[in-house]
Amino acid sequence: MLKSEIIATSGFNAVLRGVVHYLKVGNNTNIQDNVIVHSNYKKSPTTI
Numbered sequence: 001m002l003k004s005e006i007i008a009t010s011g012f013n014a015v016l017r018g019v020v021h022y023l024k025v026g027n028n029t030n031i032q033d034n035v036i037v038h039s040n041y042k043k044s045p046t047t048i
Contacts, residue, residue, distance in 0.1 A: 011035070021045045 010016065011033035016023055021039035024047045031037065031048070039046040 018046075024048070 010031040013034045014031050015036045017038040020041040022045045023039060029048055
């Protein structure tokens with residue numbers, strides 16, 4: 001699950017995986033090309 005606030009952009013081939021916990025992408029965030037972001041299983045969500 002991806003929680004996005006207001007404005008966020010992601011580049012070509014960017015992968016955001018929220019399979020085991022959620023990802024929170026903040027306002028005015030820019031995730032560049034070919035970036036992989038994921039969360040830890042049973043530990044914590046990922047906040048950018």
